Amino acid sequence: LLMLVLGCTSATQNKDSKTESLEIRELEPAIRDSLDSANVVGSVLIFDPSKNTYYSNDYNRAYNVFLPASTFKIPNSIIALELGNAVDENTIIPWDSTVRDNKNWNQDLTLEEAYRYSCIPCYQALARKAGVSNMKTQLERMEYPGMVFDSSSVDLFWLQGESRISQRQQVDFLQKLKTKQQPLKPSTYTAMKKIMLFDQTDDYAIYAKTGMAIRDTVTYGWFVGYVETKGNTYYFATNIAPGEGMDLWGKFVPSRIEGMLKALRYCDILN
Helix, strand or coil: CCCCCCCCCCCEECCCCCCCCCEEEECCCHHHHHHHHCCEEEEEEEEECCCCEEEECCCHHHHCEECCHHHHHHHHHHHHHHHCCCCCCCCEECCCCCCCCCHHHCCCEEHHHHHHCCCHHHHHHHHHHHHHHHHHHHHHHCCCCCCCCCCCCCCCCCCCCCCCEEHHHHHHHHHHHHCCCCCCCHHHHHHHHHHHEEEECCCEEEEEEEEEEEECCEEEEEEEEEEEECCCEEEEEEEEEECCCCCHHHHHHHHHHHHHHHHHHHCCCCC
């Protein structure tokens, strides 16, 4: 995955449900060998709205749906802010005093810290506080699709169960968030920019979230977000699965991020 080669110069025209002028630029066939050599399978997706163009090694796979896992911390944070369960990124989420293996979780955390440490119990508490009715209403308002839950699963549905979302849907949701097409409070947009900041240089800023779902014999990882440059914004979603025998907590965890950053650099989106 670290050797991604993008076919950024050759393009094919495709029709899409959103617009007939959508353009798909496919990654060169060599990407298959790169994925194989990294012992992962899956797809990367980049959207350039200024050109109405998607870049992907497997655009059809970008419509396949998966559990959102910790990428759901993006809408979960928004819902907490919209309902007033969090005032801003500095709102404290109290530790429930349960000692867990992840030491970062064994303390009071701000909303921003809970997002950065991907604190599952913190966001479960926020989901329970929101409740089923408010959670469904808010998800409908922000057009975040595919979530299935009730009172018995309101604090777990993004990690297990029937909830599903695709890479295309992730990108669509992120674009509406970035361009403020969702009916959110101005203070929510302001807080989310601070919460989601992943990396920043003089030339760009990345706003993103990782996620990993482990379900019996099925494991896959996410990296979704957008890049602001001086002249444009690009949206992305990676979804990959480990190959047989791959070390999940060693090589696989960083591969979700490294492959996408390599692709963004190759297309001159990042320096």
